[in-house]
Amino acid sequence: MAASALPPASTAAAPAASAAAVPTASRAVCAPAAARGPASRGGGAAGGARAGSPGSPVPPPPPVPRASCGAFAYGLRLPAARAAAGRHAHLLPLLAVVALLLVPPGRGPDAGGGTLADAASGLLVLWCLVRVARARVRPLTRLAAVVVGLPVVGLCAAAVTAHDPAAALPGLVRHLQVFVLVPAAVVLTLRDRRDLVAVAWALIGLALVQGGVGVVQYATGTGASYRGEDVRAVGTFGPTDVMGMATVVAYGIVAAVGLALGAPARSRARFAALGCAALLAVPLVLSFSRGAWIATLLACAAQLVATGPRRALRAALAAGALAVVLVGGLGVGSAMVQERVASITRVAAAPDRSVTDRYAMWAAAAGMWRDRPLTGVGLKGFPAHRDSHASLALSSGSDTAGAGMGFRRQPLLSPHNMYLLVLGEQGLLGLLALGGGWLALLLCGCRRLPAALRTGREADCALVALGLLGWQLVDFLYADIGGPSTVLTAVVLGVSAWWALAPRDAEAGTAAGGRSRSASGEGAGAAGGGPGVGAGARRSGCGVRSGAGLRSGAGVRCGFRGGPGTVPGAVPPGGRP
Template identity: 75%
Template sequence: MAGGALAALPPRRPGWGGARAAWPLVPVLAVIALLTVPAGDAAPGGSAGTGTVADAASGLLVLVALVRLVREGARPLTRTAAVVLGLPVLGICLAAITSYDPAASLPGVARYIQVFVLVPAAVVLTVRSRRDFAVVAWGLVGLALVQGAVGVTQYLTGTGASYMGEDIRAVGTFGPTDVMGMATVVAFGLVAAVGIGLGTGSARERTAALVCAGLLTVPLVLSFSRGAWIATVLACAAQLVLGGVRRAGRVALAVGALAVVLVGGLGIGSQLVKERAASITQVADAPDQSVTDRYTMWAAAARMWRTEPVTGVGLKGFAYHRDSNASLALSSGSDTAGAGQAFQRQELLSPHNMYLLVLSEQGLLGLVALGGSWAALLALAVRRLPGARRAGRGADCALVAVGLLLWQVVDFVYADIGGPSTVLTAVVFGLAASWALAPSPDGWGTARHG
């Protein structure tokens, strides 16, 4: 059966607008908005907890989606959507069952199913039109602007996380124990803004989106996150190419000019940014300790996988098996300080590579299941772009969806799930899936049902 996730759901009436039409999106927007709440302090030697108010809101989102389905009596998902969104469950459950300690794996089961199954499915069932998609996409941009403003203020006032002996690293409200949090949020907003700016909306909307994208480059640079920089450049480059070669050239020139003004002309973080960018090419010749630790943990994850190649060592098993598989090059942890928190040593509990984390804990079966789900979403989103162009609408949705998915799959080479910002990853997967699995390439509202 061809089509997307909502083929059985009735289209909205043309005159159904205002607050009544917008209320179903409130749970999704609440998850996004609550990520502005400052993260709690991490336990000594640990990492920031994941039980945040945004996580609680994601649970409410799932509950509301289920209640709506029961009230409407509609078929929840088509076969295609059920397979794509439900595929990760296979590897997650098998890894838990075959784990050396199944009881210890249960929190991991809940987290993975929340992030990669339940919340994305709830977003798919909630976002039912191009208008819905645009509202959520602009919500990502708004969150990024708020967190980015906090981050820039931290840099300018010396109240950020510690970096090179100074409290200048922009981390937003996520604190020094989740230095990737603000970078992830800002990057999502920037990619969404670029997709909207390259789309088929009004000139005012496209201009506003590109202005927001330009503004968001500043906090992204000041996050000093090499992985986020690489993922953002690749995702935006792909959006520019898919949006049209001529437009890509104009936008690239504008972005380049903005970067020259901000970094070269105004000197925003110029020297530190230059050193950080140069370190990307020094990972093999003269790596710093953070890169050495990452390579060491990657090697440890590979050894775990070779021990249990099919189902892995079990969810939450990487930290337990780390020391027995890591070389002596691994440090005892990373130092965190600043942004209102005292100095502490943060233990290294993951390989900071999502693919190797899944491979070590869920084995080849888990990686194929989870990675296959992401690859299917990306392929479906890209495939529908030509249809959206022919229809004259929906290209902005396609570019946002493709950009967000590309950013995430690239960033997962340098990061994994964990920390308060993880729930936003679930929302992003759901938003992209809502386009990839939507009923028709020219908009949700034109789909037939029955």
């Protein structure tokens, strides 16, 4: 009786064998047949007992061929790739605006209208309007709406009070596109840091392609005409927009330097960004644009100083030593480049023809403002009032040729100074509205810079956005809007506005478009939280306040109510949904 009360040895060992057989089989699924023991080939642990008989171990699953293992691994990677692509799908309209700047503009005698990039920017604005209409809530915070919409006051006043309101209407549409609509659409499109980094790399990619075309133009003598030789690098923009490639390449350099300074030390992202910045320096030099050189140098210097005076000093010494070795020792750089650099110091004592024309047009714009100080002469009114206010030193136009185009006399339609252009055409009201908005972006962005540099979480975003804004504000001293590359200026202003105006209290949180759904494994106390929200997180106002289980990087942005980054059903401050 004592012997019969004891279970058989195989029966007693069954639970242990069953528990051990499952993980062993799961590890042996993709292993070779020779590496698996007799039990894995169906031998059993109790003298070949059949599966399902009392006391027999759980049989392992049949072996899977290696081809199936590879397909299984590919199947695991495919959803991740699709998820990554889906996360950036909302950026496609914005990235299309950047990519379409690679398409050469029209070069006929009547060219100068809209481009494919302009059409794409219109579609971007319409897409954002549809999203806002479907959400039925206010998409921007009060501060963002005021700063972004402030230029509308001066633009509408200048258009209504113009001598020819019908002629000012195209200028009103263009200015609204560049300074209001597209920047607002960019603010609504960007959701988090990764979106801004993606746009920055898109700018760098565009700059690399345009810069590569410019270097080929210089090397083969197929560029725009400069001092009688077709050596000026202009990319695909042509000789009628000599500042186009220089602007794009400068954007790429500033974005690359910002990403490099904000990336971790010795990371691949830092080395890649520094390499791109070094490559883009060549086409920037070959553009022969002194204004772009000065603006790029000042913007990069400001980025370096923001990250630390010691780093800025080391970078300045290294750049100076490299320039001395390349130019002084090895003789790198053509005589044209050296003469162009030297001419920067002679713009006051011995100005060339382009500088003389610029001074005359600056004086003409100031004269227009003195005649109508409040609202100016009206949008697109500078060409009509130029000759009555300019001195006799102003030439009749600039000569353009090369890059696939014949000789053409291009009229001088703007003073090549954005601030004076606004002052002459929109008056003091327009300058205060437009310049006040830019100043607000700069101040709000700089206010958030110390915290970003201290935490390091969004240092790259801060340096890129403020660097691009600083470059644009400096370049406006020597240039204004005009040409196919103008739409990229609107994108840059939108990127800067997103950094300066988007709420930073929970900016790394969940965005709209499906990312506000709670994932499996998150805590039961998460109320509308996104990935990374654990138990204990609770909704507060229009965001998610961290509880016991809120991991770093989780949260919900509450600035765009009902738009990107909001919790469905959250009630904004004030109690109104």
